[in-house]
Amino acid sequence: MPNGTDIAYLYDGSVEGLMTCVFESFEKKEIPAAILSPDQDQFVLYDTREIMTDTEKARRVFAGTQKRLGDEAAYLIRMTFLSDREDRALIILRFLHYAFAEGPRAVSRLSHPLVGPLHQAAKTTSNEEHAFNEFLRFSEFNGVLVSVIEPKCFILPLIADHFADRFPSERFFIYDRTHRYALLYDDGRREFTWLDEFEMPEADETEQRFRALWQSFYDTIAIEGRNNPRCRMTHMPKRFWPNMTEFQREKALSEKKQAASLPDVH
Amino acid sequence: MEVIEKLKILAGAAKYDVACTSSGVDRDGEKGSIGNARSFGLCHSFAADGRCISLLKVLLSNACAYDCSYCVNRRTNDTPRATFTPRELAELMIQFYRRNYIEGLFLSSAVVRNPDYTCEQMLLVLKLVREEYRFRGYIHVKAIPGADSRLIEALGLYADRMSVNLELPSSGSLQLLAPDKSKESILGPMKQIRNGISENRTDLVKYKKTPQFVPAGQSTQMIIGATPETDYQILNLSASLYKKYGLKRVFFSAYMPVVAGGNLPALDSKPPLLREHRLYQADWLLRFYQFDAAEILDERQPNLNPLIDPKCNWALNHMDSFPVEINRADYEMLLRVPGIGVLSAQRIVRARRVSPLGFDDLKKLGVVLKRARFFILCRGKAQEGLETNQAAMMRGLLSKRSLNMIGDGPMDQLSLFNDPVEEDFVKCLTGQI
Numbered sequence: 001m002p003n004g005t006d007i008a009y010l011y012d013g014s015v016e017g018l019m020t021c022v023f024e025s026f027e028k029k030e031i032p033a034a035i036l037s038p039d040q041d042q043f044v045l046y047d048t049r050e051i052m053t054d055t056e057k058a059r060r061v062f063a064g065t066q067k068r069l070g071d072e073a074a075y076l077i078r079m080t081f082l083s084d085r086e087d088r089a090l091i092i093l094r095f096l097h098y099a100f101a102e103g104p105r106a107v108s109r110l111s112h113p114l115v116g117p118l119h120q121a122a123k124t125t126s127n128e129e130h131a132f133n134e135f136l137r138f139s140e141f142n143g144v145l146v147s148v149i150e151p152k153c154f155i156l157p158l159i160a161d162h163f164a165d166r167f168p169s170e171r172f173f174i175y176d177r178t179h180r181y182a183l184l185y186d187d188g189r190r191e192f193t194w195l196d197e198f199e200m201p202e203a204d205e206t207e208q209r210f211r212a213l214w215q216s217f218y219d220t221i222a223i224e225g226r227n228n229p230r231c232r233m234t235h236m237p238k239r240f241w242p243n244m245t246e247f248q249r250e251k252a253l254s255e256k257k258q259a260a261s262l263p264d265v266h
Numbered sequence: 267m268e269v270i271e272k273l274k275i276l277a278g279a280a281k282y283d284v285a286c287t288s289s290g291v292d293r294d295g296e297k298g299s300i301g302n303a304r305s306f307g308l309c310h311s312f313a314a315d316g317r318c319i320s321l322l323k324v325l326l327s328n329a330c331a332y333d334c335s336y337c338v339n340r341r342t343n344d345t346p347r348a349t350f351t352p353r354e355l356a357e358l359m360i361q362f363y364r365r366n367y368i369e370g371l372f373l374s375s376a377v378v379r380n381p382d383y384t385c386e387q388m389l390l391v392l393k394l395v396r397e398e399y400r401f402r403g404y405i406h407v408k409a410i411p412g413a414d415s416r417l418i419e420a421l422g423l424y425a426d427r428m429s430v431n432l433e434l435p436s437s438g439s440l441q442l443l444a445p446d447k448s449k450e451s452i453l454g455p456m457k458q459i460r461n462g463i464s465e466n467r468t469d470l471v472k473y474k475k476t477p478q479f480v481p482a483g484q485s486t487q488m489i490i491g492a493t494p495e496t497d498y499q500i501l502n503l504s505a506s507l508y509k510k511y512g513l514k515r516v517f518f519s520a521y522m523p524v525v526a527g528g529n530l531p532a533l534d535s536k537p538p539l540l541r542e543h544r545l546y547q548a549d550w551l552l553r554f555y556q557f558d559a560a561e562i563l564d565e566r567q568p569n570l571n572p573l574i575d576p577k578c579n580w581a582l583n584h585m586d587s588f589p590v591e592i593n594r595a596d597y598e599m600l601l602r603v604p605g606i607g608v609l610s611a612q613r614i615v616r617a618r619r620v621s622p623l624g625f626d627d628l629k630k631l632g633v634v635l636k637r638a639r640f641f642i643l644c645r646g647k648a649q650e651g652l653e654t655n656q657a658a659m660m661r662g663l664l665s666k667r668s669l670n671m672i673g674d675g676p677m678d679q680l681s682l683f684n685d686p687v688e689e690d691f692v693k694c695l696t697g698q699i
Contacts, residue, residue: 110617111627134308138365145364165295166302166403170364188297213358214367216270220277221323222313225522225537231316235309245367246311 001097002029008046011089012053013037015081018089019058021051022096031097035089069099072107079122084152091117128153133162135236137245138172139211141201145172148200148243156181160190211245218246267348269358275348279328279339280374282524283487284517288320288369288404290482291426301363301370301403303426308369321372321406322359326350326388330376334444335527336492339376343525349378352390360399370404371395381413385421392424404482409459411451418455422462427482427514430456435500439493442529459484460511483514490545491538492521492531496568501548505559508552518545544570551577554608555601573668578604581641588641589648593622604663605638625649636662
């Protein structure tokens, strides 16, 4: 592995941008001290070099990774890039230097300091993806299913597959408030877009009824004699609760009274 | 009656059923339909008791014709009664599913009029959900003991998983507490489902278009602590259910006194939750750790040690098999080391192929060294500074809760690893822990 330098790379925050940084670092035979994206506006103690994203260079790094290191390495890099690790760009770059020298078996060195962090970060992202497939909640507004999530990792592109497969004939909209990113799905088409702000509309009567029904089911299904708040928190940490229908009660108190029979949809 | 009232009654009546898993079948979505299924299963929420909520778990009706003494829905119990219409339930389930509250439906029912009529009503719900709403998500349905075999078969063609509750771990206990049910009426449908699954597999090989019969397999549950069976009897029973009936899961349910009855534990007795927990641990050893029931318990030692998990207990009683060398031991042996789980064993096997592992590496692979260190060597050496006296081992191997249970008693109670303390068992069995 080349020697470290005192230079910090600045890139545009895209995965192509990062791959261009990797290209640069191999070309110059140097390891940057940091790789910073525009949203990481920290005080930089290093000299900086701006790396302009070059899709052709990025494509070559992608292709080389896949070919020489295999699918798992490509997967680890993608998942690490989507994770919430501050130093994700740098650990990907350092891993690639190590792995290209070591060959495909590098990914099996699970406890190696340059490899282990990628496995851990990928696991974090994958857990986060799974959690939002489970804990995400939709509300229906005028026939569109709408959801707001606040994930730590950038998982919207990952969970899009799951919900598109599950609800092929629905229209749905998911807003990631953490990363200000949104997905609109309509009739098989997916559209991703950056979106600064989004607020949930007022629930209509039908929507309020189903919320009340769900909250009522949620309360009923627990067995009082086995009350176990710690176990619940382990499986479903509190950070998920604010956007989950079963915990949105203040507003729902008045709704509960209104909750009557099911609407006649058919 | 309003749907919300029905939901409260019929979910309340279903909540003592343990199973809520949505695992065992992969089915992609399809244009024009709603839903898919994933074999690893999804838990959409967790209730205040810490149990997973995966499926809309309800009874179709709680107006029961039977009079099982342990059951809230028994005929002679004074409790509000409700019945969903198939349309109400189907609509509710689909609307919950669209909002991503649930993974599907878990449908059970009290015996309305007779078993056949009950099954017919349940069948109406499943048909509606699958055919009219074109639902491709998960459905778990209870087979009603005593129903016509053709009805059971019809249900199985719409469901992903079926279960028949064993209720109690022996026919004597069944006779005592559930006189309307017999061993035969329970094992009958279980056998039928098993045979249905295996015939269906053969048909699937022959004809691609064969509808799938219970693709996620069958499960069962039994109540623990209402009757005097030992853990050894219970574990043997589960082991044979896995082997002979090909069951996917056997669930245990700590007896929760909801009704008073001459043959039942007193209403104020606490559910034996710790015992239930230990039985699940033992069950995992059977299913994922390649243990035999006879290795975990025997007639001489017929109950699980409440103070220590069964894998650790086994290890302490087989110290002659340890320590094992992490870099050489086969996968099966790694699984037997306390502190090493299925995932970390797989990681060890993978990582040691590339380079030999030391104690620091193990920590990074997710091994719980606090427990494992007493049983392993890395490159021929034990962990540096490892104390193997009884006090140190107790601290490393017992959970905080167990240490509290022992209190400030003398450390020579470590002997209880070989000879469980009688008194603790009595406490555990009577649910006083």
